[in-house]
Amino acid sequence: QKEVEQDPGPLSVPEGAIVSLNCTYSNSAFQYFMWYRQYSRKGPELLMYTYSSGNKEDGRFTAQVDKSSKYISLFIRDSQPSDSATYLCAMSINQGGKLIFGQGTELSVKP
Amino acid sequence: GAGVSQSPSNKVTEKGKDVELRCDPISGHTALYWYRQSLGQGLEFLIYFQGNSAPDKSGLPSDRFSAERTGGSVSTLTIQRTQQEDSAVYLCASSFSGYMGYNEQFFGPGTRLTVL
Numbered sequence: 356q357k358e359v360e361q362d363p364g365p366l367s368v369p370e371g372a373i374v375s376l377n378c379t380y381s382n383s384a385f386q387y388f389m390w391y392r393q394y395s396r397k398g399p400e401l402l403m404y405t406y407s408s409g410n411k412e413d414g415r416f417t418a419q420v421d422k423s424s425k426y427i428s429l430f431i432r433d434s435q436p437s438d439s440a441t442y443l444c445a446m447s448i449n450q451g452g453k454l455i456f457g458q459g460t461e462l463s464v465k466p
Numbered sequence: 467g468a469g470v471s472q473s474p475s476n477k478v479t480e481k482g483k484d485v486e487l488r489c490d491p492i493s494g495h496t497a498l499y500w501y502r503q504s505l506g507q508g509l510e511f512l513i514y515f516q517g518n519s520a521p522d523k524s525g526l527p528s529d530r531f532s533a534e535r536t537g538g539s540v541s542t543l544t545i546q547r548t549q550q551e552d553s554a555v556y557l558c559a560s561s562f563s564g565y566m567g568y569n570e571q572f573f574g575p576g577t578r579l580t581v582l
Contacts, residue, residue, distance in 0.1 A: 387568060396575070397575055398470070398557055398559075398573030398574050398575050398576055399509070399557075399573050400573065401570050401571070401572075404568050404570070406568065443508075443509060445509075450568055450569055451497055451516065451561065451563050451569050452514070452522075453499065453511040453514050453522065453524075453525065454499075454501075454511065454571065455511065456501075456508055456509040456510070457508065458508040459508060459509070
């Protein structure tokens, strides 16, 4: 069993929909939780990070961490075709340490 | 400013050959990471350099894999006697240590390695 589990999708939604992406994890030592976005043939880029539990909002994006359930989520409101990409959750124990990634969810937003 | 750069962007090699992949981190970044991304395994950590400390090699899959970081800047990942299962995209990332907050890892575009 992988340390971080993420449904690979693919997920297809119409423009304007609310998208929910999720990851579960098994290592309770994880303290830093990230969401990366990766476009085809590009390197991942950081979307959001959260330290410990709680919610964080940035524009159309909201990240949630529930450490008691070992579950993290990313919500995308008013999704746009430009949001079409692979979304990867990532976690680390230390702020400068290695990242453990989920499999990535491929999202397609149709106009 | 310039981001993380990697070369070559694509590499095709024959089984059994050695390959070297290069990473140029963002200037001033003290930490450098190598990851591998493949269809079956997703994105996996390989090795991590932080300043002058001994590298964290815990993710290297076998002793055919090694990496160096010269002068605290450029890094080379070497794969000896390549196997078909080494085919993947090799990603490099760098970050700056020193802030109290989260030290974001910035990724390069990757080197796509194909072993025939």
